Amino acid sequence: MKKLLAILAATTCITSAQAQEIKEFNIGILGGENAQDRMTSNECYRAAIEKELGVPVKVFTPADYDGVIQGLLGGTLDMAWLGASAYAKIYLTDPKAVTVELTKENLNGTTGYYSIAFARTDSGIKSIEDAKGKKFAFGEPNSTSGYLVPAAELIAQYGPLDKFFSEVKFSGGHEQTIVGVANGDFDAGVSWADGDGNWEDGYSSGAFRKAADAGLVDMNNLTEIWRSKLIPEGPMVVRSALPDDVKAKVTKLTADLWETDPKCAYGVASGDAKDFVPATHDMFLGIVEARKLSGE
Numbered sequence: 598m599k600k601l602l603a604i605l606a607a608t609t610c611i612t613s614a615q616a617q618e619i620k621e622f623n624i625g626i627l628g629g630e631n632a633q634d635r636m637t638s639n640e641c642y643r644a645a646i647e648k649e650l651g652v653p654v655k656v657f658t659p660a661d662y663d664g665v666i667q668g669l670l671g672g673t674l675d676m677a678w679l680g681a682s683a684y685a686k687i688y689l690t691d692p693k694a695v696t697v698e699l700t701k702e703n704l705n706g707t708t709g710y711y712s713i714a715f716a717r718t719d720s721g722i723k724s725i726e727d728a729k730g731k732k733f734a735f736g737e738p739n740s741t742s743g744y745l746v747p748a749a750e751l752i753a754q755y756g757p758l759d760k761f762f763s764e765v766k767f768s769g770g771h772e773q774t775i776v777g778v779a780n781g782d783f784d785a786g787v788s789w790a791d792g793d794g795n796w797e798d799g800y801s802s803g804a805f806r807k808a809a810d811a812g813l814v815d816m817n818n819l820t821e822i823w824r825s826k827l828i829p830e831g832p833m834v835v836r837s838a839l840p841d842d843v844k845a846k847v848t849k850l851t852a853d854l855w856e857t858d859p860k861c862a863y864g865v866a867s868g869d870a871k872d873f874v875p876a877t878h879d880m881f882l883g884i885v886e887a888r889k890l891s892g893e
Contacts, residue, residue, distance in 0.1 A: 631772065
């Protein structure tokens, strides 16, 4: 009987732990634009998740990508939309830290985007070759389209970039690169877009679209000079240790967002998109390997 009671007590403790409700839910938003704009773009999303879960939901906007990465690894953040490279860093550090749930499907049906190099229209720079000997800007080291992919592709084609360009800088994020090139702080740089739609609009979604919508730049004053191969859209991830029902509720709410609140979905997606669709770890194997080879 004592043994039976011990088993029942242990079972009760396990069941109680599994059923324990969360007291709060924290969302991490990657850098790329200023903190206030990130908060504003995601306020409707935060409020919808808060209503669905019935607990306080907070949005955190660290200054750099690593703030979100470390928050997910340390358990202080519960979910985030990541770039593929940021996800790869988390996976390589702790494969069980987060679970891949969704990714963005573009208006043209693809689930990918491009790193796009650009310069001022009046600079005379029409190609990467024209930018040789000029000052070039990447976003930040943990960005897929702002560093990992374009650096790898450009090095493969042109050799060491510190010898090809006169100077290579990290601007701090996509918005900083776009505004920096527009203002003449850099001669050229890279940012990201889905490549669908019109350049003068900043394409359908991406950092150029966000900057254009915010009135930070006139896209007619900028010109595309290079683009990468197609990069897989980054995933929406949730902390693996969360209760299953919490993960399911947040994932379903997000998957349905284009149907239930298109305006809110536009802010989350950084522009127009078709849907948020299921994703798996296997979609990011190439980026994981690239990150591993880069040693970063």
